[in-house]
Amino acid sequence: MMCDTMGDFLPNLWRNFIADLIPFVAAAAIVVITIAYYFWRKQHAFDEELFKQPPPRGECPICFLKMPLLSKEMWYRACCGKVMCIGCHYAMKKNRRICPFCRTPSAASNEWMKKLMKRVELNDAVAIYSLGCQYNTGRSGLEQDNKKAIELWLQAGELGHVAAYNSVGYAYNNGRGAKRDAKNAKYYYELAAMGGDVCARHNLGILEKRAGNMTRAMKHFMISAAGGHVTTLKEIRECYLDEDATKDEFEKALRAHKEAKDEMTSDQRDAAAAFYGEN
Ligand SMILES: [Zn+2]
Numbered sequence: 001m002m003c004d005t006m007g008d009f010l011p012n013l014w015r016n017f018i019a020d021l022i023p024f025v026a027a028a029a030i031v032v033i034t035i036a037y038y039f040w041r042k043q044h045a046f047d048e049e050l051f052k053q054p055p056p057r058g059e060c061p062i063c064f065l066k067m068p069l070l071s072k073e074m075w076y077r078a079c080c081g082k083v084m085c086i087g088c089h090y091a092m093k094k095n096r097r098i099c100p101f102c103r104t105p106s107a108a109s110n111e112w113m114k115k116l117m118k119r120v121e122l123n124d125a126v127a128i129y130s131l132g133c134q135y136n137t138g139r140s141g142l143e144q145d146n147k148k149a150i151e152l153w154l155q156a157g158e159l160g161h162v163a164a165y166n167s168v169g170y171a172y173n174n175g176r177g178a179k180r181d182a183k184n185a186k187y188y189y190e191l192a193a194m195g196g197d198v199c200a201r202h203n204l205g206i207l208e209k210r211a212g213n214m215t216r217a218m219k220h221f222m223i224s225a226a227g228g229h230v231t232t233l234k235e236i237r238e239c240y241l242d243e244d245a246t247k248d249e250f251e252k253a254l255r256a257h258k259e260a261k262d263e264m265t266s267d268q269r270d271a272a273a274a275f276y277g278e279n
């Protein structure tokens with residue numbers, strides 16, 4: 001039968017067009033949902049890894065207290081590649097300056113650099129990190145070179161020294177030796193935090209807080225508070241006052257922080273901190 005009016009013809013044309021389009025729209029929707037699900041799963045798996053409890057903190061091999069958080073509170077022995085806490089280093093200095101690990105007398109600074117370089121050649125991660133710190137500030141007769149510091153910290157990080165990745169993150173965050181780059185800073189902070197570095201965990205909390213991601217910021221802060229980070233407590237208190245953290249979270253953070261600090265505190269360490277703080 002012939003179509004007698006344009007009024008019948010046009011709706012049929014649209015109906016056929018839409019019917020032809022449905023399979024394509026359905027296929028496109030499936031592709032979009034699959035891609036979105038893939039990225040959601042990927043982010044979810046990454047977050048599980050990022051926010052899981054960090055490995056337990058190592059102990060000082062001499063006093064058996066948990067190691068302090070900051071690298072300036074630990075001392076690396078270039079003679080034998082061992083690390084001790086600031087308290088034990090202070091006690092060693094008072095006790096004829098003989099290394100308690102290998103019985104070698106403490107070296108003068110030029111000798112110390114030679115020993116450090118030998119340890120660097122042996123691919124000792126702490127020695128490489130330490131050399132990076134010397135370049136970063138231009139100490140021990142080295143000219144300041146922040147770029148070189150980053151190279152060495154990356155090398156130390158690959159060898160398993162997680163604090164080195166925190167230093168790389170800090171360099172990117174502050175534009176020291178590299179162009180300021182928030183994405184890179186976060187990437188290296190995350191590597192360090194997943195390896196158990198408490199300072200990197202705190203730094204991640206700050207980055208998330210600045211970005212307004214308060215749930216993620218609090219997740220980081222709760223971990224760094226339990227690791228004994230002092231400044232984190234101030235941040236959690238602010239979050240609590242701004243109603244981004246609950247009273248329970250604040251109290252839990254205070255308790256966990258105290259426990260961590262108790263495991264890291266001794267009269268010897270306090271005396272050392274007072275001595276080196278004044279010198
Ligand atoms: Zn110690």
Ligand SMILES: [Zn+2]
Pocket residue numbers: 077078079080081082099100101102103104
């Ligand atoms: Zn030694």
